[in-house]
Amino acid sequence: MRATHRVKDSAENPVGYIVDGKFYTDEYLKTNIQYVENLSLEGNTVRYASAELEEISYKAAVAEKEYHKIVSENPFVRDIQEDLEEWRQDASHKVLQLEGSRQIGKTTELLKFAYKNYEYIIYVNLAYDKYDFLETVNSGGSPLEFEKYCLKAGLPHFVNNRNTVLLIDEIQLSEKIYNSIRSLYSEIDCDMIVTGSYLGQTLQAGYFLPAGTVSYIHMFPLSFSEFCRIYDKEEILKSMDLFGDDNGRAYDEILPLYHVYRQIGGYPEVVRKYREKEDINSCYDVIQSLVETFQRESGYYFRTSKEALLFKTVFTEAIKSMCSEKRGSGNKLTEKITNIAKQSQKMLVSRDETASAITWLVYSGIIGECGLYNNGDIRQYIPARRLYYMDCGIAAYVGRGAEVDESSIEGLLTETFVYTELYRLYKKVYSKKAVKGETPCFSLYSQYELDFVLVDKDNTVYGVEVKTGDGSPESLRIFIDRHLIDRGTVAKPVKGGHGEKFDTIPIFAVGCRFPYMHF
Numbered sequence: 001m002r003a004t005h006r007v008k009d010s011a012e013n014p015v016g017y018i019v020d021g022k023f024y025t026d027e028y029l030k031t032n033i034q035y036v037e038n039l040s041l042e043g044n045t046v047r048y049a050s051a052e053l054e055e056i057s058y059k060a061a062v063a064e065k066e067y068h069k070i071v072s073e074n075p076f077v078r079d080i081q082e083d084l085e086e087w088r089q090d091a092s093h094k095v096l097q098l099e100g101s102r103q104i105g106k107t108t109e110l111l112k113f114a115y116k117n118y119e120y121i122i123y124v125n126l127a128y129d130k131y132d133f134l135e136t137v138n139s140g141g142s143p144l145e146f147e148k149y150c151l152k153a154g155l156p157h158f159v160n161n162r163n164t165v166l167l168i169d170e171i172q173l174s175e176k177i178y179n180s181i182r183s184l185y186s187e188i189d190c191d192m193i194v195t196g197s198y199l200g201q202t203l204q205a206g207y208f209l210p211a212g213t214v215s216y217i218h219m220f221p222l223s224f225s226e227f228c229r230i231y232d233k234e235e236i237l238k239s240m241d242l243f244g245d246d247n248g249r250a251y252d253e254i255l256p257l258y259h260v261y262r263q264i265g266g267y268p269e270v271v272r273k274y275r276e277k278e279d280i281n282s283c284y285d286v287i288q289s290l291v292e293t294f295q296r297e298s299g300y301y302f303r304t305s306k307e308a309l310l311f312k313t314v315f316t317e318a319i320k321s322m323c324s325e326k327r328g329s330g331n332k333l334t335e336k337i338t339n340i341a342k343q344s345q346k347m348l349v350s351r352d353e354t355a356s357a358i359t360w361l362v363y364s365g366i367i368g369e370c371g372l373y374n375n376g377d378i379r380q381y382i383p384a385r386r387l388y389y390m391d392c393g394i395a396a397y398v399g400r401g402a403e404v405d406e407s408s409i410e411g412l413l414t415e416t417f418v419y420t421e422l423y424r425l426y427k428k429v430y431s432k433k434a435v436k437g438e439t440p441c442f443s444l445y446s447q448y449e450l451d452f453v454l455v456d457k458d459n460t461v462y463g464v465e466v467k468t469g470d471g472s473p474e475s476l477r478i479f480i481d482r483h484l485i486d487r488g489t490v491a492k493p494v495k496g497g498h499g500e501k502f503d504t505i506p507i508f509a510v511g512c513r514f515p516y517m518h519f
Contacts, residue, residue, distance in 0.1 A: 001036050003048060005056045010119055010163065015058055015156040017046070023062050028154050058156060059119045067115035074108045076222065076268060077229055083217050083429055084113045088191070093215065095185050095192045100219035101365025101390065102197035102297070103290055105268045107169055109219070110193060118191070120164040122146070122155060126173040133168075137177050141184045164190035172196040181210040200363025201301060218427040220365075220420070221266030221391050225512045228257055230271070242505045242516055244495040251495045251506055258493070258508040262413050265393025287397040291315075298360060307356070310349060314357040315366070316398060334358065358387070365390055368423050369439050373453050376445035376484035378461060386442060388419040414468045414507070415451065418491060421511025422452060422464075433457075434514060445484060448475040453485065456515055461485045464510065467492035476502055489516055 005018040016025040019036055026046050033041045040049045080098075087093050100106050107125075114121045124133045131153040139145045146158040158164070171178050171194045178194075185192060194214075202209070228234040233253060240250035264270050264283040273286045295315065299308040314337060338354040361367045372385035389395040395416040399409045422440040425433070436455045443453045443463070452464040463485035465476040473490045480488045480501050488502030491510040497503070505516050 003036055003039050003053060005061065006048070006053045007056055007058050007061050009058045009156055009159070013157075017048075017053070018056065018061055023058075025151075025154055025156060027151055063115045063119060063121060066121075067112065070108065070112055070115065074105070074112070074268070076105075076226065076271070078105065078109050078226060079223070080109050080217070080219050081113060084109070085117075086429070086431075087215060087217065088113075088117060093191075094212075095181055095194065095210070095214045097199070097214045097216050098193060098195040098219055099199055099216060099365075100195075100197075101221075102294055103267055103269060104219055104221050104365075106195050106197075106219055108268075110167055110169075110195060114165050114167060114193075118163060118165045120156065120159050120190075122150065122153070122158075122164065122166045122190075123169070124167065125169040126177065127170045134174060134177060137180045137184070141180060141187045143188060146188060160189050162189070162191050166190055166192045168192075168194045170196045172198050172201040175206050178202055179208050179210075182213045185210075185213050198297070198301065198364055200360060217429065220424060220427075221393075222268065222271060223266060223424060223512070224258065224261050224417075224421060224508055227261050227266060227271065228254065230275070231257060233257060237509065238512060240506075240509070242496045242509055242513060243503060244497045248495045254506070254508055255493065258417075262392050262417050263396050265391040265396070267391060267393060270393050283393065284397050284400075287393050291394065291397065294364070294366065298364065301360065307353065310353055311357040311360060314354065315361060316401075366394070368419065370419065371437070371439050371441040373441050373443040376443050376450075376479060376482065378441075378453065378455055381437075381441070383439070388416055390420055390423070392416050392420065410468050415466055418452065418464070418466050418507065418510050422454065422514075424511060425454075425514060443479070443484070445479060445482065448478045450475045450479050450485075454514065460487065460515070462515065463488045465490050466507070466510075469493075473502065487516075 001020050003017040003019045006014060007016045007018060007023060009015050014026065016023055017029060017039065029036065029039060029046050030041060030044070033039055033046065038049050040047050084096075087096050098106055098110060111123070114123070126133070131149060133149065136145045136149045143158060143160045146160070150156065150158045166188070168177065173196070181194065201207070225234055225237060228237045236250045237254050240246065240254070260274065260280070263280050264274050265287075267287070267290060269290070270283045270286045273283050274280070295312055298311060302308045302311060334351050334355050337358065338349050338351055358367075362369060366389070367387050368390050369384040370386040370388060372382040374380040374382055389398070392413055396409070396413055399412050419440055425435045426437060426439055428434075434456055436457065441453050443450045450463050451466045454462045454464065456462065461484075463476055463479050465473040465488075467473065467490060469492070476488045476490060479485045490502060490504045491507040492504065493507050494504060496505045503516065505513070509516070
């Protein structure tokens, strides 16, 4: 093995060498000097034994190299990078907690962000804490303790400023470390980001929310806009006329992508598989693996085998049945799912046990809640009256794995697409949030049901009726005639158009183009 470069930090201090393409600290090389043919140890100092070595900065040798490597392996350009950069640019920013379900690319995007913007990256994954980060926390988490940790982890000296970022992954696995967020924030001056796939666990007894210390950003599977970006069609999607006033060429270019996305969803691994094979069935192989892993990992958080079995039943049967049902207020949501679970597994199931399984699915980011504006009145808000899968691909996989007719699956996928696209509007950072409330809502008035009702920042009330194919938007007409909404929109797979009482837009623009208007 040969050293090829001498590595210095931003203050021109020597911190190590590049040996056969990999960075090693001076401290590490001192105990392994015999394996590097052109380095030697003089006293307590590592020296190069032959010709002068080229010098390189640590950022160029490590951070920039890792950034280019991870981008080449994960080339999708995600919207989350803009949110992360806005957080970094805020001079008073706090600890960032990035939330989202498993396998949506949180770790990948965080590492992209870190290697692009910081000189020093301290990445700790509590799923395999090789260098005992817990000991650093137990010892007080001071800069001195971080110096010790960096020495063990083969990192340069701990630089206690905002050129350094501490990333703690799978933080939900350690109650002690999660509860130390506030104290770490007060001890060190570097940036700090925490994330995990099952952060719902931190709502359990023993975990203490670090109120006032943490900012939150939500991440999801690839949106339809991000999916179009992969195919260089995003600009077409975001600039096309929504009301059919152009020649329809833009609509024709986007519609095939919509049909694919509605079947496979936005999990990065699934999208990569489709890019490779252009075969939807091969995508379902990947989704099956994701679902099985999620069910297996979730089982660790249930105390009894009965609870684990109930959770799996709710995931594969009851939630699907609830999503595919078109009508009803969902007033007895938990009771209904409890009855389905009883019939499916022939076991005694309590309402509280069912509620626990549903709650876990919600906090794991697998399903999302839809509220109700009762009697067509946005002031009569009732939370969690309907449930949707948070990804079209999972909805398609579960739906097609059961005995459900094709028309029901079509309706399920169409509404799931609209729900997930709208849901993102509610979880944007405040400065970018275009809607009021916490989740999408449907509305009931007499016997009429309107699929979705949104309220923008100016208190304009939008009613959206979703159509998979032809059909009269009768509920939308009633809501307009009763002055329950200010603007009515039908979202369906057509080029769009203006009507006397409502507009029609292409369904794939329902989320990214809200509010619906001409440019």
